[in-house]
Amino acid sequence: MDFLIFQVPMLTVQAVLDGLLLGILFALIAYGMALQWGVMNIINIAQGDLVILGGYIAYFMYLYGIHPAWGVIVSPIIMYFVGVIIYKLVINKVVDRDLFISILATFGISILFMQLMNFAFGADVVLANSGYGTTMLFDNSVTLPNSKIFSAFISIVFAIGLVIYMKKSKLGRAIRATAQNARAAKILGVDTEKVYAATFGINAALCGVAGALISITFTIHPYMGLPYTIRSFMIVIVAGLGNLPGVAMSGMGLGVFEEFADYILGTEFRIGSVFLLLVLILVYRRFKLSKKREYLK
Amino acid sequence: MNKNIILYAAILIFGVAAPFVFPAFKVQLSILCILIILAITWNVQGGEMGYNTFGNILFYGLGMYLCASVQVGMFFPLAEWTEGGGEKTFVHTPAQFFQGFAVGLAVAAIVPSIVAGLIGYSILGLRGHYFAICTLGLGVAAGEISGGIEIIGAGQGFTTPPFPKVGSLEARGEFFYFCSFAVLILTFLAVKAIYSTRFKLVLNAIRDNEDKAEAMGIQTMKYKIIGWMISAFFCGLAGGIMGGLVGYIDSTDVAFDGREMGVFMVLMAILGGKGTLWGPVIGATVFHIFKEGFWTFFLGWQYVALGVLIVVIVIYFPEGIMGWLREKYPERFGEVVDEADRKAQVELK
Numbered sequence: 253m254d255f256l257i258f259q260v261p262m263l264t265v266q267a268v269l270d271g272l273l274l275g276i277l278f279a280l281i282a283y284g285m286a287l288q289w290g291v292m293n294i295i296n297i298a299q300g301d302l303v304i305l306g307g308y309i310a311y312f313m314y315l316y317g318i319h320p321a322w323g324v325i326v327s328p329i330i331m332y333f334v335g336v337i338i339y340k341l342v343i344n345k346v347v348d349r350d351l352f353i354s355i356l357a358t359f360g361i362s363i364l365f366m367q368l369m370n371f372a373f374g375a376d377v378v379l380a381n382s383g384y385g386t387t388m389l390f391d392n393s394v395t396l397p398n399s400k401i402f403s404a405f406i407s408i409v410f411a412i413g414l415v416i417y418m419k420k421s422k423l424g425r426a427i428r429a430t431a432q433n434a435r436a437a438k439i440l441g442v443d444t445e446k447v448y449a450a451t452f453g454i455n456a457a458l459c460g461v462a463g464a465l466i467s468i469t470f471t472i473h474p475y476m477g478l479p480y481t482i483r484s485f486m487i488v489i490v491a492g493l494g495n496l497p498g499v500a501m502s503g504m505g506l507g508v509f510e511e512f513a514d515y516i517l518g519t520e521f522r523i524g525s526v527f528l529l530l531v532l533i534l535v536y537r538r539f540k541l542s543k544k545r546e547y548l549k
Numbered sequence: 550m551n552k553n554i555i556l557y558a559a560i561l562i563f564g565v566a567a568p569f570v571f572p573a574f575k576v577q578l579s580i581l582c583i584l585i586i587l588a589i590t591w592n593v594q595g596g597e598m599g600y601n602t603f604g605n606i607l608f609y610g611l612g613m614y615l616c617a618s619v620q621v622g623m624f625f626p627l628a629e630w631t632e633g634g635g636e637k638t639f640v641h642t643p644a645q646f647f648q649g650f651a652v653g654l655a656v657a658a659i660v661p662s663i664v665a666g667l668i669g670y671s672i673l674g675l676r677g678h679y680f681a682i683c684t685l686g687l688g689v690a691a692g693e694i695s696g697g698i699e700i701i702g703a704g705q706g707f708t709t710p711p712f713p714k715v716g717s718l719e720a721r722g723e724f725f726y727f728c729s730f731a732v733l734i735l736t737f738l739a740v741k742a743i744y745s746t747r748f749k750l751v752l753n754a755i756r757d758n759e760d761k762a763e764a765m766g767i768q769t770m771k772y773k774i775i776g777w778m779i780s781a782f783f784c785g786l787a788g789g790i791m792g793g794l795v796g797y798i799d800s801t802d803v804a805f806d807g808r809e810m811g812v813f814m815v816l817m818a819i820l821g822g823k824g825t826l827w828g829p830v831i832g833a834t835v836f837h838i839f840k841e842g843f844w845t846f847f848l849g850w851q852y853v854a855l856g857v858l859i860v861v862i863v864i865y866f867p868e869g870i871m872g873w874l875r876e877k878y879p880e881r882f883g884e885v886v887d888e889a890d891r892k893a894q895v896e897l898k
Contacts, residue, residue, distance in 0.1 A: 364856025524693030530686040
């Protein structure tokens, strides 16, 4: 075998570390997806485009001389309002309807965002340079950019903060109540319309954080949104709705898988392998479920 | 019945005469035919069977690559063709071109339907949105993977054989137009024939309640796979012709173009009216006219318009043109309207 990864064993460590740090970011995006899926029963294809939009906010701060790490705070605030506006314009009309309608409608939003970003920011691959330097491990054989460690740390902080917020705050409790039973929540005086708007806004804000981190660590490009959507969808179906440790674990697993696919198959098959993995997971799940169904008979 | 024959004859005459009456629009008319085929085949899944797929683009792209590869590979080494762009070193004689194209189209129709049959058992077991996302992933994965395969041109694309000159006659546009028009008629008649049999009732039963259909003794999986294979057959044919028409195949921008064709076929069927025979035809025609107008006058903003269009159609117009007509003139659709009942309803409002 002439694969590089088998010749240099240290690359395995590199791939695993890279994958874990990347996976934490994926888990953050997937958390937002799980939130809105659980509460509003909506699959948002535009999730990845919200991520990229958040990334461009950080990138523009970098262009104007502000350190892009501040994007982690600015971008979610802007993205929250973007999310609420999207909710008011489109999503509130598809909440109660067929899931396919929501998929198609958000697909439309995704195409719209892609193209608007292409106009506004150009079709170049960009990144916001944080200037954090790199850490060398194991006799300089493993390089770890500090920005990746930073982004993983920030993701964990935001995820934990959100979990506490959902547990303790009034809005968090209202969101959880709506997720359990929207009608009962309405009867008990929860303004579900407001809850839905807030949920979508929080999801968009999470995407904003993740996007800002991605623009620091990796690169962003207007058309790169769909893979992020697919990844978060995959993580959510593997972990299940409302299973936060599961989301974190499967996110990191996906990150490691991607890094290895990158090394073994080559970079040109990276995105393809992600999509193929989605198909395989869904097919596996279908056979598992059908067995269960037969057993119940 | 009499009216229908006049209608069909009028469409047929228009279709045959169109490239000579509007010679400037030959390519556009051919693309319109392809779009109608795609909309009709999507409707078999999305409209009649209730399985909203984004993955029919897989068969379309597969057909496109297969047709071009067979057409080249029958006479010349394929790897050298794609490496050199093909045009300078190897030239098809007219006989070779047409022979290759015919064989290529046959392969482009048969192989995708076999693929559909093979993956059908695993994929069609998924329900609802899982099916939609899975097929979306399938289409994108096919595009990404085919973009990494060297022999079909990888990232730099695949030039299909240029149309040969027969004597001094240059008839490229007419040839591809009549190919696509013939396939369109074939598709329409096949689907119309299918819709008048028990098969359509089974598909509708699956759409309305799959578990109940299964409980009634229908082997739903068998019918779902056959339905998908029929779609794949015609999608592959359409892809093969489109490949020759465009003249250049790129993995993500032409063949597995989920962002354009993959969405168009869904949109056209919904715009026209899901689950009707004529809906996709009308939807595709309206959509194509709108799209061309928009693409010409607002160049650069077309995807913005497309995104807005999707959202507006899906939210405000989910029943489509046929659904709207049906609501307005229910008598025309063979529904018995009780006048007294309708009046009572109006008074109630």
